[in-house]
Amino acid sequence: MKHNHFRTFVQFIFTLIFNSYFYFVNTFMLYSGSLKKVCCPGLNCYSCPLAVTSCPIGAIQAVAGGMPHKFSLYMFSFLGVIGMSTGRAVCGWLCPFGLFQDLIHKIPFWKYDIKYKFRIMKYTKYMVLIIFVFLMPAFLVDDGGYSKGPSFCKYICPAGTVEAGLPLLAIEKSLPEIGMLFYFKLSILILIIIMTLMMKRPFCRYLCPLGAIYSLFNRFSIYNIKRDTDKCINCLKCEKVCPMDVKLVNIGKDTECIRCSDCVKACPVSALRNGIL
Amino acid sequence: MKYKIFFLILFIIGLILSVIYSGEVDVIYNKAVMICYECIGLG
Numbered sequence: 001m002k003h004n005h006f007r008t009f010v011q012f013i014f015t016l017i018f019n020s021y022f023y024f025v026n027t028f029m030l031y032s033g034s035l036k037k038v039c040c041p042g043l044n045c046y047s048c049p050l051a052v053t054s055c056p057i058g059a060i061q062a063v064a065g066g067m068p069h070k071f072s073l074y075m076f077s078f079l080g081v082i083g084m085s086t087g088r089a090v091c092g093w094l095c096p097f098g099l100f101q102d103l104i105h106k107i108p109f110w111k112y113d114i115k116y117k118f119r120i121m122k123y124t125k126y127m128v129l130i131i132f133v134f135l136m137p138a139f140l141v142d143d144g145g146y147s148k149g150p151s152f153c154k155y156i157c158p159a160g161t162v163e164a165g166l167p168l169l170a171i172e173k174s175l176p177e178i179g180m181l182f183y184f185k186l187s188i189l190i191l192i193i194i195m196t197l198m199m200k201r202p203f204c205r206y207l208c209p210l211g212a213i214y215s216l217f218n219r220f221s222i223y224n225i226k227r228d229t230d231k232c233i234n235c236l237k238c239e240k241v242c243p244m245d246v247k248l249v250n251i252g253k254d255t256e257c258i259r260c261s262d263c264v265k266a267c268p269v270s271a272l273r274n275g276i277l
Numbered sequence: 278m279k280y281k282i283f284f285l286i287l288f289i290i291g292l293i294l295s296v297i298y299s300g301e302v303d304v305i306y307n308k309a310v311m312i313c314y315e316c317i318g319l320g
Contacts, residue, residue: 032310037302046309047317054309058316062308063301073295074302080288084281153316165317178319185318222281277278 004262007092011099018042018096019050019163028172039075041082042095043210045157047164049171057133057210058153064138065147071134079210083217087224091204091211092258097159101196101203109197116245121206122256129209132156152209154181158189200243204258215255225259226275227251238263238272 018040021031031052040053056075063072082090091098136151153160165182195202204211232248239248242263244256251263251272264272296302 030310030312036309037306039305045317047313051309054305058308058313059301059305062305066304066308067301072301073291073299074305077288077292077295081285081292084285084288149315150313153313154318157316160317164312165319168312168317168319181315182318220281220284222285277281 004260004265007260008099008102010093011095011102014042014094015044015096015099018044018053019048021050021052024049039078040094040096041090043097043157043159043208044095045153045160045163047160047168049164049167051163055153055159057157058150060133061137061150061152064134065149070138079213080217083214083221085222087218087221087259088211088214088255088257089221089223089259090214091201091208092260095210096163097208098201098204098258100159100162101201104193104196105200107197112198114199114245116247119245124206125208125212125215128152128156128207129212133209155185156188156207158185158192158203161185161189201258205244205256211258218255218257219253222277223259224252224275225257225261225264226273228271228273231269231271233269233271235268237266237268241266 024030030047030049033052035052036046036054038053039056039059040051041056043057044051044053044055046054046058056079060072060075063075064070132152132155137147137149140148140151142148165185169178192203192207227248234248236248238251239246243260244254244258246254246257246263251257259274261274264274
């Protein structure tokens with residue numbers, strides 16, 4: 001399959017834009033300008049030394065644990081605007097952790113043909129979203145009545161480990177002692193890296209709460225992949241190249257489609273196109 | 278197809294109103310400008 005270099009280029013550019021605070025090497029302080037009031041549309045840890053924006057999942061948890069109304073209207077609207085506009089295109093084109101997985105998958109390793117297996121596991125990410133992002137930060141409190149913190153970031157997020165935990169360990173001298181929690185999170189990261197070596201985008205398929213939110217908009221988004229059924233010859237080349245195992249009949253409405261456009265490129269009769277409305 | 282535009286406009290209005298009135302932006306900002314050690318498993 002011919003690789004979509006343009007998409008990789010766009011992913012690199014956006015990763016660089018969201019992580020462009022190189023002044024950190026002089027100050028060893030996180031960026032604290034106004035851009036931190038805005039969220040990156042993809043999964044990008046705000047404790048990353050280079051981050052110039054906030055993480056949407058971290059932001060939802062911060063509001064759940066820090067405000068009386070628990071449910072973030074700001075993030076609901078922000079993700080709603082992006083979801084209604086592009087669906088999961090953010091996962092395919094903008095997310096720094098998506099790029100990380102795409103690059104890891106290029107490493108030569110035994111590839112497991114997961115095509116259409118374990119589809120039921122895709123619902124795990126909705127469980128992660130409800131339990132770790134909404135419920136635990138909102139209702140798990142200490143003796144003083146304060147939230148016990150962002151549970152997804154604390155117990156699961158591999159993006160936080162790779163973008164913030166490991167770099168800070170490497171450069172910061174005054175860190176708290178590494179405990180079991182860090183080794184637990186490191187194990188999750190290693191497990192996801194091993195899975196990513198074998199299959200495409202396992203974190204996006206099974207665990208990402210941000211992907212779970214965007215997937216709810218996939219069927220209704222303004223930007224979508226369109227299929228011309230008159231032109232389509234049912235060769236199924238689109239199914240073969242799809243990183244998320246979307247079936248031909250579901251193109252344009254599947255919750256897993258990340259709008260990477262690999263199917264559009266692979267179609268020999270131009271029956272698929274990127275469409276608006 | 279008009280409903281897509283309608284919902285997009287609703288979300289945009291919601292975004293503007295929530296930025297102005299909800300007070301969430303400051304909570305998120307205050308969290309995002311400090312290294313969250315517990316977030317990255319070091320706390």
